[in-house]
Amino acid sequence: MSTENALKPIIVPIDLGDRAYDIEIAPDVLDRLGGILTEKFPGARFGVVTDLNVEKNQWARLQKSLEAHGLNYALISIPPGENAKSMARLDSVVFALLKEKLERNDIVLAFGGGVIGDLAGFAAAIMRRGMDFVQIPTSLLAQVDSSVGGKTGVNSPHGKNLIGAFHQPRFVAADLGVLETLSERHFRAGYAEVVKYGLIDDEEFFFWLEENQPEIFAGGPARAEAIARACRAKARVVVADEREMGQRALLNLGHTFGHALESATGYSDRLIHGEGVAIGMALAHRFSTKLGLSNAQDDARVVAHLKKAGLPTNLSDIPGDLPPTADLLDLIAQDKKVSRGALTFILTKGIGKAFIEKNVNPDQVFEFLNEERQK
Numbered sequence: 381m382s383t384e385n386a387l388k389p390i391i392v393p394i395d396l397g398d399r400a401y402d403i404e405i406a407p408d409v410l411d412r413l414g415g416i417l418t419e420k421f422p423g424a425r426f427g428v429v430t431d432l433n434v435e436k437n438q439w440a441r442l443q444k445s446l447e448a449h450g451l452n453y454a455l456i457s458i459p460p461g462e463n464a465k466s467m468a469r470l471d472s473v474v475f476a477l478l479k480e481k482l483e484r485n486d487i488v489l490a491f492g493g494g495v496i497g498d499l500a501g502f503a504a505a506i507m508r509r510g511m512d513f514v515q516i517p518t519s520l521l522a523q524v525d526s527s528v529g530g531k532t533g534v535n536s537p538h539g540k541n542l543i544g545a546f547h548q549p550r551f552v553a554a555d556l557g558v559l560e561t562l563s564e565r566h567f568r569a570g571y572a573e574v575v576k577y578g579l580i581d582d583e584e585f586f587f588w589l590e591e592n593q594p595e596i597f598a599g600g601p602a603r604a605e606a607i608a609r610a611c612r613a614k615a616r617v618v619v620a621d622e623r624e625m626g627q628r629a630l631l632n633l634g635h636t637f638g639h640a641l642e643s644a645t646g647y648s649d650r651l652i653h654g655e656g657v658a659i660g661m662a663l664a665h666r667f668s669t670k671l672g673l674s675n676a677q678d679d680a681r682v683v684a685h686l687k688k689a690g691l692p693t694n695l696s697d698i699p700g701d702l703p704p705t706a707d708l709l710d711l712i713a714q715d716k717k718v719s720r721g722a723l724t725f726i727l728t729k730g731i732g733k734a735f736i737e738k739n740v741n742p743d744q745v746f747e748f749l750n751e752e753r754q755k
């Protein structure tokens with residue numbers, strides 16, 4: 381594939397019939413958003429949900445664009461971090477939007493990373509029995525993954541993302557410029573989800589990432605191309621299986637382990653989502669090899685690439701103590717892919733050859749995790 385010009389907007393359509401929408405990836409879409417929203421939603425008011433970091437670094441640009449078109453908005457800004465994906469914070473955001481008298485035909489703008497997208501999207505899904513919303517993803521992770529596909533929700537002490545709804549956005553505005561103020565740690569974490577698309581079913585993309593990772597981190601055309609390729613990959617899966625009745629579960633590669641680790645570390649800065657996914661993908665590869673399904677060479681290649689990008693790949697990379705393995709297994713048993721009590725994992729036959737394995741033996745997971753704890 382030829383390198384895409386970073387200055388030219390890239391449109392990725394999500395063909396979901398009456399819920400179809402576009403992702404626009406461009407360096408200036410935030411500055412043009414006031415005009416886009418005016419055209420798409422004439423007469424609407426906007427409830428902008430963001431966090432304090434995004435407000436400090438990027439709100440001025442969006443505000444200018446909204447005000448240039450005379451749009452009426454209310455700003456709701458919450459403390460940042462994964463802990464915001466809670467029932468308590470959902471309650472306060474919904475309350476604030478209702479207090480602003482947002483009507484059912486008004487629009488929620490989710491302006492932030494994946495935490496804001498999941499939380500504000502869920503708020504939109506339940507407010508007045510369902511309001512429309514627009515995703516304005518400001519982290520790499522949100523641009524390549526969470527703003528696309530309609531999974532919204534919050535966490536529970538019982539497990540990650542256990543309370544939520546499928547609710548598709550009406551538009552996704554992925555502005556490349558906003559990434560300039562994202563921390564390196566969060567950029568790296570988002571990159572784990574980019575690597576995921578290569579590992580699922582596109583070894584050529586994984587090899588391209590091996591070649592281009594430094595350019596992607598530096599910004600410019602390779603970054604725009606990586607984001608667009610990730611969005612197209614996610615679009616293909618979501619259009620084929622919107623509500624995860626089957627193949628969409630492949631997007632969960634690394635997440636069965638990763639989500640349990642995020643819960644076990646209290647949804648804290650000890651382990652952010654993309655880091656959990658990086659460790660989870662390394663574990664999924666090694667577990668597959670232990671079961672005789674994959675091979676050590678591919679495992680090593682995956683780990684080497686994740687490490688080169690500054691990502692963790694071992695349980696011991698997580699600061700502090702982890703709970704006993706039995707507790708980790710309890711968290712894995714709360715995974716939404718569990719069916720009639722049986723564990724489902726996304727396993728692999730090698731790079732780009734992931735598959736869904738139902739009825740995974742919990743004793744084998746327990747033994748594997750105990751071995752991994754020794755590393």
Ligand SMILES: NC(=O)c1ccc[n+]([C@@H]2O[C@H](COP(=O)([O-])OP(=O)(O)OC[C@H]3O[C@@H](n4cnc5c(N)ncnc54)[C@H](O)[C@@H]3O)[C@@H](O)[C@H]2O)c1
Pocket residue numbers: 431432433434437438460461462465492493494495496498518519520521522525526527528529530531532541558559560561562563566569570653654
């Ligand atoms: N719905 C989905 O399909 C889906 C997919 C993947 C991940 N997720 C969820 O996404 C969440 C993780 O998202 P995330 O990694 O974006 O985390 P995040 O939303 O916490 O954002 C990362 C951090 O960067 C800050 N930030 C974001 N954009 C910034 C910017 N442009 N400039 C400066 N600071 C900025 C935020 O304030 C936060 O501190 C997890 O809860 C995960 O479960 C959902």
Ligand SMILES: O=C(O)C(=O)C[C@@H](O)[C@H](O)[C@H](O)COP(=O)(O)O
Pocket residue numbers: 525528529531540541573624628629631632635716
């Ligand atoms: O969109 C999907 O489907 C995914 O699985 C994408 C994941 O990266 C994301 O973390 C998602 O929120 C996980 O979904 P869950 O259903 O396992 O909570």
Ligand SMILES: [Zn+2]
Pocket residue numbers: 525573635653657
């Ligand atoms: Zn994820």
